[in-house]
Amino acid sequence: MSDASDATRGRSDLAAAFDDEPALVSYVAAGDPSPAATERYVEALVEGGTDVVELGLPFSEPVAEGTTIQNAIKRALDAGMTPDVYLDLVDRLDVDVPIVCMTYYNLIYQFGEEPGPEEFVAAAAEAGISGFVVPDLPVDESGPLAEACREHGLDLVFIVAPTTTEERLERMLDRTTGFVYVQGRLGTTGARDEVSDDTPDALARLRDTDAPKAVGFGISSGEQAREVVASGADGVIVGSAYVDIVAEGAEAGDPTSEVADRLRALADELKTGAVAGVPEPEHK
Amino acid sequence: MSTQDEATDGTQRDGTFGDYGGQYVPEVLMPAVEELTDAYERYVLGNEDGFVDDFRARIREFGGRPTPLSHAENLSAQYGTDVYLKREDLLHGGAHKLNNALGQVLLAKYMGKERIVAETGAGQHGTATAMACAYLDMPCEIYMGRTDVNRQRPNVFRMRLHDADVNPVTVGSGTLKEAINETMRDWATNVEDTHYVIGSIVGPHPFPSMVRDFQAIISEELREQARDQIGRLPEAVVACAGGGSNTMGAFGAFVGSASLPGHPEGTHEPAPEVDLLAVEAGGSSLGVDEDEGYAPNSASLSTGTEGVLHGARTKLLQTDDGQIVESHSVSAGLDYAGVGPELAHLVDEGRVQPVNVDDDAALEAFHRLSREEGIIPALETSHAVAYLEHYEGDGPVVVNVSGRGDKDLDTVIEESAAKDIDGAPTMEVFEE
Numbered sequence: 001m002s003d004a005s006d007a008t009r010g011r012s013d014l015a016a017a018f019d020d021e022p023a024l025v026s027y028v029a030a031g032d033p034s035p036a037a038t039e040r041y042v043e044a045l046v047e048g049g050t051d052v053v054e055l056g057l058p059f060s061e062p063v064a065e066g067t068t069i070q071n072a073i074k075r076a077l078d079a080g081m082t083p084d085v086y087l088d089l090v091d092r093l094d095v096d097v098p099i100v101c102m103t104y105y106n107l108i109y110q111f112g113e114e115p116g117p118e119e120f121v122a123a124a125a126e127a128g129i130s131g132f133v134v135p136d137l138p139v140d141e142s143g144p145l146a147e148a149c150r151e152h153g154l155d156l157v158f159i160v161a162p163t164t165t166e167e168r169l170e171r172m173l174d175r176t177t178g179f180v181y182v183q184g185r186l187g188t189t190g191a192r193d194e195v196s197d198d199t200p201d202a203l204a205r206l207r208d209t210d211a212p213k214a215v216g217f218g219i220s221s222g223e224q225a226r227e228v229v230a231s232g233a234d235g236v237i238v239g240s241a242y243v244d245i246v247a248e249g250a251e252a253g254d255p256t257s258e259v260a261d262r263l264r265a266l267a268d269e270l271k272t273g274a275v276a277g278v279p280e281p282e283h284k
Numbered sequence: 285m286s287t288q289d290e291a292t293d294g295t296q297r298d299g300t301f302g303d304y305g306g307q308y309v310p311e312v313l314m315p316a317v318e319e320l321t322d323a324y325e326r327y328v329l330g331n332e333d334g335f336v337d338d339f340r341a342r343i344r345e346f347g348g349r350p351t352p353l354s355h356a357e358n359l360s361a362q363y364g365t366d367v368y369l370k371r372e373d374l375l376h377g378g379a380h381k382l383n384n385a386l387g388q389v390l391l392a393k394y395m396g397k398e399r400i401v402a403e404t405g406a407g408q409h410g411t412a413t414a415m416a417c418a419y420l421d422m423p424c425e426i427y428m429g430r431t432d433v434n435r436q437r438p439n440v441f442r443m444r445l446h447d448a449d450v451n452p453v454t455v456g457s458g459t460l461k462e463a464i465n466e467t468m469r470d471w472a473t474n475v476e477d478t479h480y481v482i483g484s485i486v487g488p489h490p491f492p493s494m495v496r497d498f499q500a501i502i503s504e505e506l507r508e509q510a511r512d513q514i515g516r517l518p519e520a521v522v523a524c525a526g527g528g529s530n531t532m533g534a535f536g537a538f539v540g541s542a543s544l545p546g547h548p549e550g551t552h553e554p555a556p557e558v559d560l561l562a563v564e565a566g567g568s569s570l571g572v573d574e575d576e577g578y579a580p581n582s583a584s585l586s587t588g589t590e591g592v593l594h595g596a597r598t599k600l601l602q603t604d605d606g607q608i609v610e611s612h613s614v615s616a617g618l619d620y621a622g623v624g625p626e627l628a629h630l631v632d633e634g635r636v637q638p639v640n641v642d643d644d645a646a647l648e649a650f651h652r653l654s655r656e657e658g659i660i661p662a663l664e665t666s667h668a669v670a671y672l673e674h675y676e677g678d679g680p681v682v683v684n685v686s687g688r689g690d691k692d693l694d695t696v697i698e699e700s701a702a703k704d705i706d707g708a709p710t711m712e713v714f715e716e
Contacts, residue, residue: 060577060607061461061593063468064310070455082605105308106592110606115590136592138314141306161312163475168314183312187473 014052014098014130014155014178018212022229022274023051023179025214026267027102027239029072030055031081033250035089037259041246044260046095048267052179053095054133054237057086057103064135066190068240071247083111083120090127098130100157100178105137108145121148131155131178139172146175157181160206162198169205179212181237184219184228191240192218195227203232222273229277236274241266299489302632304625307488309468309595316475317488323395324490328387328497331545335394339387340546343501346419347376347386351502353509353682358656363672366680368518369659370506372530372687379662379687380502380530381412385481387498389416392479399474400424402481403467405432405460405526406616406664407439408687409483414448424448427467429458432616438691457610460620464594484527485624488595492624493543499533500542506682507537507551519679520559523686524667525585525638526618528562528627530686535560539635541626559637562627563671565613566640574603582611584623585631585638598625614643614699615663615692641670644703649673650689650696651707662687663695 017023026045030038042053058073058081065073090099101124105117112119124132131154137145139158149156155178160169162183173180182203185196199215206213215228216237225236242263249259299305299321307317327335343349351374356367372380389400400422404410410426417424426443430452433440443450456462471480485492485499503521510518523534536542540554567581579601581587588599593608601609601621613619630636641649646663649670654660661669665686675681689696700708 060456061465063465063594064472066469067455074455077607084605104592106600106602106606106608109592110602110604135310136308136595138307138309138311140314141308159311161310161314163312163315165315165318168311172311186312186475188469 014100015212017051017098018179018234022233022278023212023214023235024049024267024271024274025052025054025216025235025237026050026242027054027056027237028242028246029058029069029076030086030089031058031076031079032072032243032246033075034079035081035085037256038089039093040256040260041263042093042095044264045242045267046097048264049271050097050267051235052098052100054100054102054239055090057083057101057107059104059107062104064188066188066240068191068243068247069189072243075250083107087123087127090129093128099128100131100133101129102133105134108134117145117148121145121152121154125152125154129154131157133157133159133181135159139168139175142175159183160202162186162202173209173211176211179214179235180206180209182206182213182215182233184215184217189217189240191220191244195219195224199228200231207232222269225270225273226277229274230279236270238270299493301626301629303590304596304598304628305489305492306597307595308592308597309488310472312472313468313475316471319395321490323391324494327391327394328494329543329545333394335391336545339390342390343383343386347382348374349501350505350509351375353506353513356657359672362656363675365675365678366514367672368514368680368682369657370502370534370682370684372502373659373661373665373685377412377415378690379408379412380499380533381409381483382415383501383533384483384495384498384529385409385412385416388479388481388494389413389420389422392422392481393420395479397477397479398423399478400481401427401467401470401478403427403460403463403483405429405463405619406691407432407436407443408617408691410448410450411439411442413481414443414446417448418446425470426450427453427463427470429460429463430454431458432460432463435695436616436691461608468594484529485532485626486527486594486596486598486622492596492626495529496532496536496626497542497544499529500536500544502530502533502684503535503537504542504547504551506534508548510682514680516680517555517558518682519677520561520675520681521684522561522563522668522671522675522681523684524618524664525562525564525623525627526582526620526664527622528624530684531562531627532624534684535636539630559677560635561671562631562636562638563667564638564640565615565618565646565667566642567612568643570640572601572603572609577603577607577609578612579609579621580612581640582613582618582620583640584621585627586640588623593622596625598622599628614646614695615667617662617664618667639671639674641667644705645670645673647696647700647703647705648707650692651700651705651709655707659685660689661685662689663692665689
């Protein structure tokens with residue numbers, strides 16, 4: 001959404017992040033293992049080639065997450081992460097890419113004085129968030145959040161699952177702004193060694209969709225990123241593979257800078273892989 | 285969906301109850317939820333292929349329905365008012381849970397599903413589901429928090445004996461909330477051939493309505509039995525409330541929302557003259573400790589605030605930020621931070637009155653019913669029994685005895701000694 005506020009915030013807009021070459025969307029859980037570390041990690045991910053940061057706001061009941069991100073959320077909550085601390089962290093982040101807030105609906109709904117999404121969306125826009133991914137909010141229940149996002153110029157990204165029916169897909173695409181989050185496999189988040197056989201089919205049925213398509217759930221290497229882009233994706237979404245690095249660092253007590261170096265290196269590998277996957281004739 | 289119309293019973297077919305309910309689940313599950321909604325409307329509400337006839341026959345022959353309505357003579361004399369007990373403790377398995385588990389596993393068969401998953405807290409729903417799966421020849425996997433596995437060993441043995449796999453869940457506090465999360469993750473992974481048998485009137489539509497309809501066979505029977513045995517409807521019905529499945533089972537036919545076809549004439553008409561009391565677990569004290577993220581109770585109807593958990597908008601025990609807190613009750617089956625959306629709505633409407641009793645009062649009531657009436661109630665049920673101490677209405681009152689207490693003996697003996705509970709017998713018969 002290219003309104004004036006995007007320019008004044010100094011951030012590129014979400015859909016535009018996919019314009020030039022395949023985009024790398026990188027997830028970490030805010031506050032894992034501390035807000036200060038998250039700041040460094042996000043900077044490193046952007047230095048490594050990340051085009052969109054998907055910053056998780058930890059919720060106590062993360063039903064869409066596999067073990068890796070569940071544990072990250074627990075570390076962040078134990079270290080004191082709250083919606084207010086999250087918004088401060090976003091406000092402090094000094095990166096030149098859009099930031100998407102990934103969280104569960106109850107936190108958005110409870111924020112502020114009155115129940116409902118309006119107050120959190122306003123505060124998120126103010127802090128510099130560009131859009132939302134809310135895994136427990138299907139399109140059927142998304143009316144109030146979609147309206148608040150529209151009002152504040154934020155994007156609302158929906159997850160298209162392997163099980164999504166054509167009828168549901170149409171309704172989701174009607175409301176999608178920013179990009180389409182293509183869930184590459186059944187189940188929950190978590191790094192896998194192989195690209196799922198479902199992924200090319202999922203992309204094939206979105207071929208005529210204007211919005212950029214990014215594939216997530218299970219991508220952890222540059223080779224997988226290349227394969228997914230070669231199958232027609234406009235971007236890749238990676239989370240658990242980074243969170244594994246954060247978890248190992250936290251466990252070993254490694255300095256933040258060393259963990260940040262590893263994150264930067266993985267982002268670079270993923271971005272290089274994604275770019276290598278662009279089919280020659282269609283290279284923009 | 286073609287289901288946005290208002291049904292004849294006044295509930296919204298899109299699964300909302302006033303401000304509550306809805307379908308807040310990941311997209312990957314939504315097609316399954318839609319498929320289930322369609323199956324619920326056709327087989328359960330529409331009795332397609334004789335599903336409901338089949339269910340009613342099986343819950344009689346396998347489950348042992350109808351359960352009796354017993355006059356509690358000694359408690360009646362003590363309280364100076366007629367106390368009746370609806371004996372779900374005598375249903376096969378020892379609790380009301382089979383009504384729903386059998387209904388859903390049978391529905392899964394009609395839908396052509398090949399595998400069942402379920403969560404369980406105290407193990408009663410897991411056991412009922414394992415029983416129903418053995419009976420109907422369906423593979424079954426149960427998710428149960430590690431803490432609950434350790435404190436409910438007899439039920440774990442029962443599930444294993446019925447050939448169900450039991451998967452301990454180690455994240456968080458290892459109780460019901462985590463078990464539900466993990467079952468939803470399994471469902472999201474195996475959604476194409478698997479049905480999730482939710483154990484209470486919680487979760488996304490159609491679960492709250494469907495579970496109520498299977499459970500409301502309790503109140504449907506109760507109305508007929510009250511007419512035959514008492515010659516009138518009861519003044520009040522009292523039931524404990526955790527998630528709320530026995531509660532809506534005991535209330536559904538009186539509220540008028542129960543929708544299972546084939547009921548005796550007149551048993552589903554709204555009966556506003558009957559008081560409905562939902563007794564929650566007051567635990568050790570009310571309220572939420574914001575700093576610790578902990579509530580020393582499970583009184584979400586009495587003290588909770590509106591929010592979204594496990595697929596529905598409902599009343600929850602949560603922090604100001606919206607993080608769900610760990611709840612507490614001496615009774616594992618009531619120990620849950622949420623409650624069914626229909627109950628939340630009925631409380632807001634003033635149709636159901638939420639009350640609560642604490643751990644100690646429930647333990648005292650456990651001993652009272654065991655001593656006075658020869659019935660050992662589940663600790664969950666003991667909360668409903670305890671409320672009789674405060675009941676002020678006149679006219680016959682019915683307590684829903686949601687389950688029997690054999691599973692709770694270790695807890696009760698230990699807690700009663702530690703807390704010096706009134707009326708607890710000594711256990712000095714054993715050799716040291």
